[in-house]
Amino acid sequence: MSVSVAIVGSGPAGFYTADALVKSDADYRIDIIERLPTPFGLIRYGVSPDHETTRKVSKAFERTALAESVRYFGNVELGRDVGFEELRSLYDAVVLTFGMPRDQMLGIPGDDKAGVIGAAAFVGWYNGHPDFTGLDPDLDTEAAAVIGVGNVALDVARILAKTRAELTATDMPDHALDAIDSASFSDIYIFGRRGPVEAKFSNVELREMGELENGVPVVDGAVIPDAVTGEMAERDVRLKEKNLATLREFARAEAKPGKTRLHFRFYAAPVEVLGDERVEGLRLERTAVVEGRAVGSGEFFEVPCGLVLPAIGYRSALADGVPLDAKRGTVENTDGRVADGVYAAGWIMRGPTGVISSNRTDGRLVASHIDADIKDGKKPGREGLKALLAARGVNFIGYADWQKIESAEIAAARAGAPRGKFVTVDDMLAAAGAETARREAG
Ligand code: NAP
Numbered sequence: 224m225s226v227s228v229a230i231v232g233s234g235p236a237g238f239y240t241a242d243a244l245v246k247s248d249a250d251y252r253i254d255i256i257e258r259l260p261t262p263f264g265l266i267r268y269g270v271s272p273d274h275e276t277t278r279k280v281s282k283a284f285e286r287t288a289l290a291e292s293v294r295y296f297g298n299v300e301l302g303r304d305v306g307f308e309e310l311r312s313l314y315d316a317v318v319l320t321f322g323m324p325r326d327q328m329l330g331i332p333g334d335d336k337a338g339v340i341g342a343a344a345f346v347g348w349y350n351g352h353p354d355f356t357g358l359d360p361d362l363d364t365e366a367a368a369v370i371g372v373g374n375v376a377l378d379v380a381r382i383l384a385k386t387r388a389e390l391t392a393t394d395m396p397d398h399a400l401d402a403i404d405s406a407s408f409s410d411i412y413i414f415g416r417r418g419p420v421e422a423k424f425s426n427v428e429l430r431e432m433g434e435l436e437n438g439v440p441v442v443d444g445a446v447i448p449d450a451v452t453g454e455m456a457e458r459d460v461r462l463k464e465k466n467l468a469t470l471r472e473f474a475r476a477e478a479k480p481g482k483t484r485l486h487f488r489f490y491a492a493p494v495e496v497l498g499d500e501r502v503e504g505l506r507l508e509r510t511a512v513v514e515g516r517a518v519g520s521g522e523f524f525e526v527p528c529g530l531v532l533p534a535i536g537y538r539s540a541l542a543d544g545v546p547l548d549a550k551r552g553t554v555e556n557t558d559g560r561v562a563d564g565v566y567a568a569g570w571i572m573r574g575p576t577g578v579i580s581s582n583r584t585d586g587r588l589v590a591s592h593i594d595a596d597i598k599d600g601k602k603p604g605r606e607g608l609k610a611l612l613a614a615r616g617v618n619f620i621g622y623a624d625w626q627k628i629e630s631a632e633i634a635a636a637r638a639g640a641p642r643g644k645f646v647t648v649d650d651m652l653a654a655a656g657a658e659t660a661r662r663e664a665g
Contacts, residue, residue, distance in 0.1 A: 234264020236569020
């Protein structure tokens with residue numbers, strides 16, 4: 224009998240795992256279970272709207288979704304519609320690939336004030352994720368502070384600085400496009416608690432900061448070291464040197480009055496969010512890097528700002544009894560093995576690092592574990608899941624339903640944009656022609 228595999232999560236880790244199983248010689252029946260009607264996870268909701276080419280990988284995922292042995296079960300949530308132990312009893316293998324959808328908190332006094340918005344929520348909002356459609360951030364402030372110097376921090380700062388003309392041909396939903404267009408930031412700060420060498424952003428993303436229609440990077444050349452020092456691979460040295468060269472270019476550039484200033488401030492660790500109920504500023508401590516770590520100097524400074532956007536990493540959301548490693552925020556696992564017949568891939572396995580294609584390695588690893596561990600299917604798999612969902616009145620979305628949603632989004636796109644995203648689950652279901660009976664039935 225075919226080995227039945229349930230993959231929970233339809234982002235890159237889920238699809239790369241499915242792809243590796245499809246390509247295996249063994250006989251698998253693979254069901255991809257996704258809590259939203261729409262597939263592709265971070266490709267749709269994490270990749271920046273102005274980086275449409277990065278999203279093209281979803282075309283390869285589509286080929287996987289349409290493979291004979293694969294089915295898509297959208298709008299089915301682990302813990303709400305089907306339990307973790309139920310999935311284990313229905314499938315020979317369960318692969319957890321549901322990522323890290325929540326924000327890492329700053330953990331400093333005042334980080335709960337209105338106007339402190341983590342990147343998961345903020346990026347989700349401007350990318351049309353239904354969880355964050357109602358976020359309604361108040362962008363009526365002259366200055367914003369982005370915390371962190373990774374690629375997500377640069378995405379957030381860049382998007383805030385872009386003009387309507389730069390964003391209109393993207394799939395950013397109107398609610399976000401209008402709000403960002405109406406904002407008029409004079410200053411956007413990007414704070415790194417360590418130095419330019421330790422910054423995590425990549426060079427392509429950094430250079431984009433110098434190509435903005437209405438934004439100009441501001442860098443203090445005095446903090447850019449002459450060379451990359453410290454123990455690291457040759458390739459890393461080359462990448463870091465490129466970043467330093469770009470930052471030096473930014474430091475040399477002439478001031479451009481009237482443009483939004485994007486201040487790169489290194490060696491600055493946030494210690495307190497200032498203000499009453501709302502953010503009014505940020506207090507930071509100057510740091511030095513000692514043995515790779517940011518160490519406070521005891522010298523503090525403040526910047527006035529009405530918005531604080533931590534882009535400092537992610538954490539998992541609780542998922543129905545799945546064993547989580549509280550410290551790392553991942554599923555407890557050893558190289559992708561979680562428990563008998565249970566596996567994990569992607570961020571939930573190794574933490575929120577790497578690029579999209581890193582998930583291909585994870586998917587192949589997990590598929591090789593399943594190949595080695597399970598030779599014969601013994602469990603009901605797909606038919607069992609369908610029976611359970613039918614008994615509960617759960618109205619799942621198949622891949623053909625998603626294609627209807629996608630066609631409707633393409634038809635609704637602004638001129639030049641790839642799609643006009645639906646931003647609520649009900650609108651997605653309506654576009655798929657699916658009934659909303661499950662919600663009404665509770
Ligand atoms: P990241 O690359 O790990 O960067 C996180 C940043 O937050 C670091 O600068 C980190 O500083 C800082 N940070 C962490 N905790 C902090 C704290 N308590 N206070 C102040 N700063 C703190 O993570 P990310 O930007 O969220 O990106 C996640 C992954 O997605 C990365 O692998 C990234 O490359 C990838 N990604 C890629 C792209 C792209 O290729 N275009 C776009 C988006 C995301 P320390 O280094 O000092 O810890």
